[in-house]
């Protein structure tokens with residue numbers, strides 16, 4: 001079986017390499033030429049364990065980078081769309097990259113072969129059926145009888161992309177026709193994970209069920225920590241750790257989401273919660289819990305900045321520890337650290353220093369804040385008057401052993 005993967009970011013590159021690893025012929029296509037040149041040279045454009053090794057084994061054997069969409073699509077049985085679906089103007093998912101990718105591939109079809117188009121990008125429930133299919137019907141009416149349109153939401157976590165893709169907890173296939181379901185079942189036949197074929201809306205909903213639940217647990221924990229702070233004399237991290245000892249958690253990793261921090265960030269959870277909220281509201285139902293989950297999350301950087309402001313004078317040097325949105329990634333999209341820095345600058349705090357073991361380069365490329373970057377945890381500690389932990393990198397645990405400087409531990413990790 002041959003597939004094309006359109007968009008080679010965290011999801012697309014992992015998908016392409018995953019299928020190539022199982023011997024499928026995979027064409028990888030991305031409009032970002034810098035990105036494809038790096039991949040062609042064996043370099044993964046972002047920090048993600050194991051992908052480099054798999055790329056080394058599959059490149060030009062089963063995985064082929066190409067600009068030649070006609071050839072790739074011509075040979076392919078399935079086309080996977082893994083492009084970004086960022087925030088739209090009113091919080092809804094912006095589908096412009098998805099439609100552009102669909103256009104570029106459907107224009108390239110010039111035979112009568114049956115193909116499955118698979119939306120792997122995260123899109124709100126009903127998008128494939130109510131937006132993608134009508135778009136194709138209107139623009140490519142002549143092709144609709146020879147293509148299946150399915151979706152296959154992705155649940156991987158950055159920092160664990162390979163392991164989460166290859167050993168997926170579940171594979172969800174949103175299909176409305178048996179021919180598409182059969183092609184996708186066969187494609188995933190090497191995987192040991194349970195496969196569920198459901199309606200397209202259900203598949204999309206399962207992805208949002210997952211992300212909105214995680215967001216809710218995080219906002220709940222943050223709200224509880226703010227309440228505890230206000231009451232005072234409460235060991236917040238200790239209280240949460242004792243909560244996790246309840247047998248009903250069964251030592252589940254999910255418990256890690258029921259823990260306070262700086263608010264959820266990254267490229268997915270903030271936009272997905274907003275997109276789901278916007279979508280349901282548009283459909284005539286306003287989800288109140290989700291509305292408040294989002295509102296609290298948006299307010300978290302302000303609360304954190306207030307915590308810092310209560311302890312530091314304007315002339316003092318604030319040392320920010322951690323710039324990535326979570327540990328073990330260099331992804332800084334939607335990172336709470338940037339929002340906290342923003343709040344501090346708005347409050348006229350100008351002496352801001354920062355250190356992150358992995359994400360300093362990506363942070364500087366992404367944000368233009370007037371921040372002085374430091375080369376190590378120790379250097380930052382030496383320079384700053386007050387330390388603020390914004391990402392739970394394990395190496396930051398040793399900061400409390402470096403001296404007696406005040407520390408605002410926003411991740412409750414010390």
Ligand SMILES: NC(=O)c1ccc[n+]([C@@H]2O[C@H](COP(=O)([O-])OP(=O)(O)OC[C@H]3O[C@@H](n4cnc5c(N)ncnc54)[C@H](O)[C@@H]3O)[C@@H](O)[C@H]2O)c1
Pocket residue numbers: 006007008009010011012029030031032035082083084085097100101104120121122123154155156157158267268
């Ligand atoms: N990152 C995650 O942890 C994660 C997890 C699950 C689902 N998702 C979802 O998967 C989708 C992709 O996320 P990502 O993090 O991999 O995004 P990304 O931004 O890392 O990568 C997207 C890639 O698509 C490329 N692209 C855009 N338009 C294109 C086009 N017309 N043709 C070819 N390439 C094009 C971009 O250049 C980029 O390299 C999003 O919808 C996201 O919500 C992401």
